[in-house]
Amino acid sequence: MSFPRLLSPLHIRSIRLPNRMIMGSMHLGFESAADGFARLAAFYAERARGGIGLMVTGGVAPTPEGSFGPDGTVLADEHGVADHRMITQAVHAEGGRILMQILHCGRYSKHRELVAPSAVKAPISPFTPREMSEADILATIEAYGRTARLAVAAGYDGVEVMASEGYLINEFMAPRTNKRTDGWGGDLAGRLRFLREITRKVRAALGDKLILSVRLSMVDLVEDGLTAEEVVAAARAVEAEGCDLLNSGIGWHEARIPTIAHTVPQGAWTWATARVKAAVGIPVAASNRIKSPDMAEALLARGEADLVSMARPLLADPDFAVKVGDGRAEVINACIGCNQGCLDPIFSGGSATCLVNPRAGRESRFRSSPTKASKRIAVIGGGPAGMSCALEAGRRGHAVTLFEAGPELGGQFLLARRVPGKEEYQATPRHYAFELAAAGVELRLGREVGVEDLDGFDQYVLATGITPRALNLPGADHPMVVGYDEVLSGRKAVGERVAILGCGGIGFDVALALLGETEPFDAAWGIDRSFAHPGGLRPAAPPPSPPRRIVMMQRKPDRPGAGLGKTTGWIHKAVLQRRGVEMLSGVTYLLIDDKGVHLSLNNARHVVEADTVVVCIGQESRRILLPDLAALGKPVHLIGGARESARLDALAAFEEGTRLGLAL
Numbered sequence: 001m002s003f004p005r006l007l008s009p010l011h012i013r014s015i016r017l018p019n020r021m022i023m024g025s026m027h028l029g030f031e032s033a034a035d036g037f038a039r040l041a042a043f044y045a046e047r048a049r050g051g052i053g054l055m056v057t058g059g060v061a062p063t064p065e066g067s068f069g070p071d072g073t074v075l076a077d078e079h080g081v082a083d084h085r086m087i088t089q090a091v092h093a094e095g096g097r098i099l100m101q102i103l104h105c106g107r108y109s110k111h112r113e114l115v116a117p118s119a120v121k122a123p124i125s126p127f128t129p130r131e132m133s134e135a136d137i138l139a140t141i142e143a144y145g146r147t148a149r150l151a152v153a154a155g156y157d158g159v160e161v162m163a164s165e166g167y168l169i170n171e172f173m174a175p176r177t178n179k180r181t182d183g184w185g186g187d188l189a190g191r192l193r194f195l196r197e198i199t200r201k202v203r204a205a206l207g208d209k210l211i212l213s214v215r216l217s218m219v220d221l222v223e224d225g226l227t228a229e230e231v232v233a234a235a236r237a238v239e240a241e242g243c244d245l246l247n248s249g250i251g252w253h254e255a256r257i258p259t260i261a262h263t264v265p266q267g268a269w270t271w272a273t274a275r276v277k278a279a280v281g282i283p284v285a286a287s288n289r290i291k292s293p294d295m296a297e298a299l300l301a302r303g304e305a306d307l308v309s310m311a312r313p314l315l316a317d318p319d320f321a322v323k324v325g326d327g328r329a330e331v332i333n334a335c336i337g338c339n340q341g342c343l344d345p346i347f348s349g350g351s352a353t354c355l356v357n358p359r360a361g362r363e364s365r366f367r368s369s370p371t372k373a374s375k376r377i378a379v380i381g382g383g384p385a386g387m388s389c390a391l392e393a394g395r396r397g398h399a400v401t402l403f404e405a406g407p408e409l410g411g412q413f414l415l416a417r418r419v420p421g422k423e424e425y426q427a428t429p430r431h432y433a434f435e436l437a438a439a440g441v442e443l444r445l446g447r448e449v450g451v452e453d454l455d456g457f458d459q460y461v462l463a464t465g466i467t468p469r470a471l472n473l474p475g476a477d478h479p480m481v482v483g484y485d486e487v488l489s490g491r492k493a494v495g496e497r498v499a500i501l502g503c504g505g506i507g508f509d510v511a512l513a514l515l516g517e518t519e520p521f522d523a524a525w526g527i528d529r530s531f532a533h534p535g536g537l538r539p540a541a542p543p544p545s546p547p548r549r550i551v552m553m554q555r556k557p558d559r560p561g562a563g564l565g566k567t568t569g570w571i572h573k574a575v576l577q578r579r580g581v582e583m584l585s586g587v588t589y590l591l592i593d594d595k596g597v598h599l600s601l602n603n604a605r606h607v608v609e610a611d612t613v614v615v616c617i618g619q620e621s622r623r624i625l626l627p628d629l630a631a632l633g634k635p636v637h638l639i640g641g642a643r644e645s646a647r648l649d650a651l652a653a654f655e656e657g658t659r660l661g662l663a664l
Helices: 036-049 078-093 134-153 168-173 188-206 228-240 270-277 293-301 312-316 320-325 384-395 411-418 423-438 484-488 505-515 521-525 569-578 626-631 650-663
Strands: 010-012 015-017 021-023 054-060 098-102 158-163 211-219 245-250 284-286 307-310 376-380 399-404 442-445 459-462 466-468 481-483 497-501 549-553 582-584 588-593 596-601 604-609 612-615 619-621 636-638
Touching (some): 021 320, 036 054, 036 078, 098 211, 134 158, 134 188, 168 188, 211 270, 245 270, 270 284, 384 411, 384 650, 411 423, 484 505, 484 612, 497 505
Parallel strands (some): 054 098, 399 442, 549 582
Antiparallel strands (some): 588 596
16 A cells, blocks of 8 residues: 555744654653653654654643653743753764653642642542742743743754643643633633633744644543634634644543553544544644554544654654655554553653564663674564564574464464454554564474474573463363353353353453453543534444353452553443442352353352353463473573563563563
8 A cells, every 4th residue: 555645744933844744742761861862762762763744742841840750751931941852863873853841730740749720639649739820920921931932942843732631731621621711711712712812822933944743632622621712712723823733632631531552443533533624724633543654644634634753653663754754664563552562651650662563762771782692592582572582693694493282373362353443453463473583583383392493502492471370269171161261262152141260351351252342432432523512522433232141250369450450441441340240359269160251259158050160260370391301401491471470460471572582
């Protein structure tokens, strides 16, 4: 497929963008580290080298109270300019272009000094903000101008004003959070005044040559959010004040509707961007769940946007744009929307990387260099750890043979593709298969390897993964008892009444798979594309009758799913609850017989009637070959599930394999 629109250049002010691909703003979590700016410089330089048309940094606060938290990034005086210049110089040396995003968190700040237009506490924050006085408001507008001038001094190609997703400017715009009765609230003109004044101030600070982007919420997805007409009015207001580019934001962080997780259909929000594009004369960028060049080209062709903003796809593959330009789009390392390496760590106080690309965020640390002495290396196991180790070792010049008992690469990772919403996961083993071939790694698939197959190698990497933990309970050998791997692989049929033992990630995946195809997204989550009501919301449609009665249970007294991903776990729980899945905590399993699972709960005996009992109680490392390999007297490395089986963790497995491959 060709991509004439995606690859067409665009001039904005004095700056020429070579294509229509933007890397959208994303907080990376290492901004405040001792080497944070050096890491940022390496991160953005690699993506500039990869051909992306324009990048936007993570949010930089104009004032301390507007920062993410006590260690948030602030640019309020000249002392920070030199740090930021490290980023711009690195990007410009690679021929790239980059904007600095100015972001005041408002009531989303994670410290006690937070401020907002009104003293309305956010449901996702422990603190109630202080209502800003008029003096506070005027000082904040001046601070935006000052930070924009500092961004110019640091060498940025412009700035982006963050006015979406429930942060301070968005809080002024929406009746949900702006209860003021003075000139900064009330009617739409009053609620948009803060946005207009900031846009005007920043435009003046940038001068005539640099880019001013405004990230505007195209649909708020919260009660008392903006109406469709108000969103358009906001877009026209910033256009009138000198905005050059509108970037799309979708939803507020407190919205109870998923916007970017793998459960969200690709391109789910382009309708909201298209509505705004039709109303303004400046370029508009679409965002959220646009991960393939085919989709990007199609939406540009339909006239729904002028550019496409992607963040996580550029974590997964920094060479995304250059591969599109070189006609190699099919070898892009696709983002799978899992959030496990990027957003989950960020919202838990960590730093971002990428499950399918462990080098993301570690560019200066994960450096690959040719080996000085090529070795013959056997990697046993073609799951995440084995694939990533074999790839890095092969790229460095080792003679690598990768053994996998299954007919294809992927290991336990392949089970995810049977879970509705996770079909994209199958793209990762496909990508690794291509890259392994390009690196000269020999693949031997389709049969269990024995020690007799491993003669003549210099080193061994045991990446044989895990085996599901067996159930130790009277009746564990009953014909109705099956393993999660047997269900997700389709090897065992499942009845109409299902008991799932275990409420971790695997248990949730099994329940989702047994419910079958997902509901239409808009109907299930109450999204109104006609935008007839503020926030773009409507009542969710009644759920369809579930194909099975499912009861999940766990021994732990914690809430079921407590260990799921920070940004996706709540989605899975909401789906299962909507579909009538029952969840029990603090149970004691007693036995299994023809009736089902006998258990004790709250000191009373119960029977969960079942036709099928699915065991999801953990894993054990699979190390069958370890004694024989150790006896050969050659170095043996244990990685992934074969080393640590506490939980299935593809993020750790990909990273561990990459580290070892770079070190062998």
